[in-house]
Amino acid sequence: MNSEQAITSMAQSAQKAGRVLASIPTSKKNHALRRMAQALVRHQDYLTAENKKDLAGAQSQNYSKALIDRLTLTEKIINEMKNCLSDTAKLKDPVGQVMESFKRPNGLWIQKIRVPLGVVAIIYESRPNVTSDAIGLCLKSGNAAILKGGREALYSNQAVFKILRDELSKTEIPIDAIQLLPSDDRRAFGFLLKLDKYVDVVIPRGGEELIHFVAENTRIPVIKHYQGICHTYVSEHADLNMAHKICMNAKVQKPGVCNAMETMLIHKDAALRFLPVIVEDMQKAGVEIRGCPLTRKIVKKAIKAASEKDWDTEYLDLILSVKVVDRLEEAIDHINTHGSHHSDCIVTEDKKEAKQFLQSVDSACLYVNASTRFTDGHQFGFGAEIGISTDKLHARGPMALNELTTYKYLVFGKGQIRS
Amino acid sequence: MNSEQAITSMAQSAQKAGRVLASIPTSKKNHALRRMAQALVRHQDYLTAENKKDLAGAQSQNYSKALIDRLTLTEKIINEMKNCLSDTAKLKDPVGQVMESFKRPNGLWIQKIRVPLGVVAIIYESRPNVTSDAIGLCLKSGNAAILKGGREALYSNQAVFKILRDELSKTEIPIDAIQLLPSDDRRAFGFLLKLDKYVDVVIPRGGEELIHFVAENTRIPVIKHYQGICHTYVSEHADLNMAHKICMNAKVQKPGVCNAMETMLIHKDAALRFLPVIVEDMQKAGVEIRGCPLTRKIVKKAIKAASEKDWDTEYLDLILSVKVVDRLEEAIDHINTHGSHHSDCIVTEDKKEAKQFLQSVDSACLYVNASTRFTDGHQFGFGAEIGISTDKLHARGPMALNELTTYKYLVFGKGQIRS
Numbered sequence: 001m002n003s004e005q006a007i008t009s010m011a012q013s014a015q016k017a018g019r020v021l022a023s024i025p026t027s028k029k030n031h032a033l034r035r036m037a038q039a040l041v042r043h044q045d046y047l048t049a050e051n052k053k054d055l056a057g058a059q060s061q062n063y064s065k066a067l068i069d070r071l072t073l074t075e076k077i078i079n080e081m082k083n084c085l086s087d088t089a090k091l092k093d094p095v096g097q098v099m100e101s102f103k104r105p106n107g108l109w110i111q112k113i114r115v116p117l118g119v120v121a122i123i124y125e126s127r128p129n130v131t132s133d134a135i136g137l138c139l140k141s142g143n144a145a146i147l148k149g150g151r152e153a154l155y156s157n158q159a160v161f162k163i164l165r166d167e168l169s170k171t172e173i174p175i176d177a178i179q180l181l182p183s184d185d186r187r188a189f190g191f192l193l194k195l196d197k198y199v200d201v202v203i204p205r206g207g208e209e210l211i212h213f214v215a216e217n218t219r220i221p222v223i224k225h226y227q228g229i230c231h232t233y234v235s236e237h238a239d240l241n242m243a244h245k246i247c248m249n250a251k252v253q254k255p256g257v258c259n260a261m262e263t264m265l266i267h268k269d270a271a272l273r274f275l276p277v278i279v280e281d282m283q284k285a286g287v288e289i290r291g292c293p294l295t296r297k298i299v300k301k302a303i304k305a306a307s308e309k310d311w312d313t314e315y316l317d318l319i320l321s322v323k324v325v326d327r328l329e330e331a332i333d334h335i336n337t338h339g340s341h342h343s344d345c346i347v348t349e350d351k352k353e354a355k356q357f358l359q360s361v362d363s364a365c366l367y368v369n370a371s372t373r374f375t376d377g378h379q380f381g382f383g384a385e386i387g388i389s390t391d392k393l394h395a396r397g398p399m400a401l402n403e404l405t406t407y408k409y410l411v412f413g414k415g416q417i418r419s
Numbered sequence: 420m421n422s423e424q425a426i427t428s429m430a431q432s433a434q435k436a437g438r439v440l441a442s443i444p445t446s447k448k449n450h451a452l453r454r455m456a457q458a459l460v461r462h463q464d465y466l467t468a469e470n471k472k473d474l475a476g477a478q479s480q481n482y483s484k485a486l487i488d489r490l491t492l493t494e495k496i497i498n499e500m501k502n503c504l505s506d507t508a509k510l511k512d513p514v515g516q517v518m519e520s521f522k523r524p525n526g527l528w529i530q531k532i533r534v535p536l537g538v539v540a541i542i543y544e545s546r547p548n549v550t551s552d553a554i555g556l557c558l559k560s561g562n563a564a565i566l567k568g569g570r571e572a573l574y575s576n577q578a579v580f581k582i583l584r585d586e587l588s589k590t591e592i593p594i595d596a597i598q599l600l601p602s603d604d605r606r607a608f609g610f611l612l613k614l615d616k617y618v619d620v621v622i623p624r625g626g627e628e629l630i631h632f633v634a635e636n637t638r639i640p641v642i643k644h645y646q647g648i649c650h651t652y653v654s655e656h657a658d659l660n661m662a663h664k665i666c667m668n669a670k671v672q673k674p675g676v677c678n679a680m681e682t683m684l685i686h687k688d689a690a691l692r693f694l695p696v697i698v699e700d701m702q703k704a705g706v707e708i709r710g711c712p713l714t715r716k717i718v719k720k721a722i723k724a725a726s727e728k729d730w731d732t733e734y735l736d737l738i739l740s741v742k743v744v745d746r747l748e749e750a751i752d753h754i755n756t757h758g759s760h761h762s763d764c765i766v767t768e769d770k771k772e773a774k775q776f777l778q779s780v781d782s783a784c785l786y787v788n789a790s791t792r793f794t795d796g797h798q799f800g801f802g803a804e805i806g807i808s809t810d811k812l813h814a815r816g817p818m819a820l821n822e823l824t825t826y827k828y829l830v831f832g833k834g835q836i837r838s
Contacts, residue, residue: 019755023778104800108789117811118781200811215638221812242834249836336438358829359442362537370527370832379837380828381523392536392619392825393640393813406811409799410777413789415661417668418798 007191010179011146011198014119017176018144022095022116024173030089032171033136037085039167040132040160044078050159051128058152066256070126071153081132081160084384088136091383094401095142109412114405116142118200121192122386123148123214125206128156135164135178137386141404146199148181148189150206157183193218203387223399225390227314227340228258230372233331233357235348236269242369243270243347244278249371250345252285256316258388259343259375263311263321265331271298271324279303279322287318294324311338328353332360339363341390343372364390364397426610429598430565430617433538436595437563441514441535443592449508451590452555456504458586459551459579463497469578470547477571485675489545490572500551500579503803507555510802513820514561528831533824535561537619540611541805542567542633544625547575554583554597556805560823565618567600567608569625576602612637622806642818644809646733646759647677649791652750652776654767655688661788662689662766663697668790669764671704675735677807678762678794682730682740684750690717690743698722698741706737713743730757747772751779758782760809762791783809783816 021029040047051073058068100112120143124130131147138145149157161180168175182188192199193214202222204214211224232250234243250261266274271294279289279299290306291299310321311334325331335344345367346357354368365375375398377385382400389395395403440448459466470492477487519531539562543549550566557564568576580599587594601607611618612633621641623633630643651669653662669680685693690713698708698718709725710718729740730753744750754763764786765776773787784794794817796804801819808814814822 019779019781102800104798108793110799219634221640221810223812239834245834245836253837360438362438363827365828365830367830367832370830370835371837373837374527374830374835375828379523380529381521391640393642396825397828406815408782409784409794409816411784411786411789411793413787415658415664416789416793417664418672418790418792 003185003188004191007181007188008195008198010181011119011192011195013176014144014146014179015198017174018116018118018142020174021139021144021177022118022142024142026093026095028172029093029140029142032168032173033085033089033140035171036132036136036164036167037082037089039163040078040082040085043159043163044075047073047078047156047159047163050155053155054153063152067126067152071128071156073128073156077129081129084129084133085136088140088384091140091401093140094405099407106416107414108416111410111412112407113410114402115408117404117406119144119146119198120404121146121148121199121202121220123189123202123204123206123210125150125210126153128153128160130205131157131160131180132164133384134386137384137401137404139173139177141401143404144177144179146179146181146192148192149183151184154183190217193220196220205387221394223387223389223391223395223403225258225340225342225388227390228260228342228388229262229312229314229338229340230259230343230345231263231265231331231335231339232261232345232347232372233265233325233328233335234267234270234274235328235346235350235353236267237350237353238270238347239349239369240270240274243274244281246345246347246369246371247278248281248285250373251282251287251320252318253371253373255318257373258314259372260316261320261345261372262313262315263323263334263338265323265325265334267328267331268294268324268326271295275299275322275324282320285318287320290319290321292323295322298324314340328356332357335361335363342388343367343375345370345372364388422604422607423610426600426607427614427617429600430538430611430614432595433563433565433598434617436593437535437537437561439593440558440563440596441561443561445512445514447591448512448559448561451587451592452504452508452559454590455551455555455583455586456501456508458582459497459501459504462578462582463494466492466497466575466578466582469574472574473572482571486545486571490547490575492547492575496548500548503548503552504555507559507803510559510820512559513824518826525835526833527835530829530831531826532829533821534827536823536825538563538565538617539823540565540567540618540621540639542608542621542623542625542629544569544629545572547572547579549624550576550579550599551583552803553805556803556820556823558592558596560820562823563596563598565598565600565611567611568602570603573602609636612639615639624806640813642806642808642810642814642822644677644759644761644807646809647679647761647807648681648731648733648757648759649678649762649764650682650684650750650754650758651680651764651766651791652684652744652747652754653686653689653693654747654765654769654772655686656769656772657689657766658768658788659689659693662693663700665764665766665788665790666697667700667704669792670701670706670739671737672790672792674737676792677733678791679735680739680764680791681732681734682742682757684742684744684753686747686750687713687743687745690714694718694741694743701739704737706739709738709740711742714741717743733759747775751776754780754782761807762786762794764789764791783807
């Protein structure tokens, strides 16, 4: 059997298993999730040993410390993986939920109910915990999962997968509901992207390059976010102390993530009071500032000039571009033009202004007086997160169990025909 | 200005107008819809005159009678177009609807609200009434619309569009919210499909060839249905009189539409009683039957043998393939394998069996004891229809105003930061 046949057969068996899984009751899915959670801890030594093979490979290839950190399966991380699975067992099962129910004048009774998407392919990089987190969310939402991790985490992902699949074999869930693609075979992955007959959605989690590769090489629907170019706009009606705390948090608390602030906008009437202080504090926190001409004039210290390119850049780093604007509308235009429709914030005490911002900015999550760092499935109370979407169709913003479902209409009649 | 610049500029101005339209209150949108409805009737003579140019063209090219029928703007059709617009004014505005609202332990208050998609491109064939129907639905749901009709309806579409746009100019809605692409320029249309920066979704309405062309030539999300291969399964527990009526209706009442039955499945224990009668009545109604070996044996008349290809064919005509199955599971497998995930029906008095069918068949609309012909936005009570989706993401089944929206999260804080 060649590689393409093997991948097709894998996808077919995933689809078949997914159709069985779609009807498996919540209690049995939760039972499997709890068993899988325990198994990860029970096989901790095996996991750590396999992980060391990846770590040795990463060191020999001089990978960055950040990447090696993400790759390492410590006892703490394994415990978090266990908790993620057992917490997923506690979440409300979306499958079968009646979203709407209505009767037509001709007596037809129509129900709109949540059903699994079917087969979900998840492509990710480095972190081996995604293997168990994603499997947990897919199983709970009744979906079969086909995973492909990064080459650098080959042994770790295989070990996590083997433990979970062995455990699944002791439950009523068909083991083919979870599948792992060889992570050292990019052609196999490329071929999977052609199988729109069997795979219902692809969720790429990783760098922009990976996401572009997926989006450009498949006709399967992709849920994705390319970038998080998040803004905070400090209005002349802002509580400037609050604005200071929010901006510092949005930039500094964890700069390498998609919901961190990349550009700060300030109304000209607040700039004189606000900018000198925050620029100093940002610099103390190690942030490089790139300012518009007015910012550089007001701050009176040597800071870099922002180029046009800066407004369109997701730094994912301790760098911040700063712009002074004349009016709220200018801020809104800037965000709609240069942002990535992810998360944007206004700091203001003026409700009318806040309303205009919320209505006019075209982003997944809009904040009034809070840090953009809250855009996250856990922070939103979804109990989990499979990703964040900056697309508009199907799902927008943090995605969890509900976003892994679609619906179908059930129509109950008594012989009605159309006249 | 060359054609590509013109199309880009059109899409940009649509996006800009869409952002204004997104905040326009319901009453003003309804006012515009009612004005547009009246204008169509007021300018009936102009409409009819322009339509005649298309009809003359169609006749000179020897187009089919069916196509010429679809193209003709009679007084009745113009009145229906008027009614569609004024009925759309009566529908509930989805924009701004609070879908969910919840408070987090840290005091953040999160609202999930419906918002327009932005810019909707609709590509369609022959029927000029789609021009006004689609414009009405897009405006009501706060979306800018870019339309492209068929070359055969060039003058009619331009006339409808001119009347509506002139009327829009007398309202507070920016006229750029509706745009008509030159219908005789396929390159212009191809270029529009590249503008994923400005266009949020494409809805192709027409033959399979058109839909494939769109899906294969754009990175803009497409909502579509390729085919309607709909099944009715007559169980051995069916009320056979009811089954007879349902099957006749699903096949004969309007065979050229996507929700008509293409394949009839019968349990072997019902086949002897059911098949001879229905085959005779189908034949009387002009239906050509293509049967599986057992069907041909039971019916005892000369009917064509169904080939493997028949099970995968959307006839859109008075042709029906018929298959006898051994078990419910065989019917389910057949539908999941050969169907198009559109609309499928089981006729049975056995509730347990109905439940299994509803759980296991992977289609947008599933019927128990009713004709599949009800899959339609109006029949479902949505008041309108922009299309039917056999996709699983975003929208499934009949699509109307809600399906032309997405959502955003509004997060209200009092200075919350993430720790």
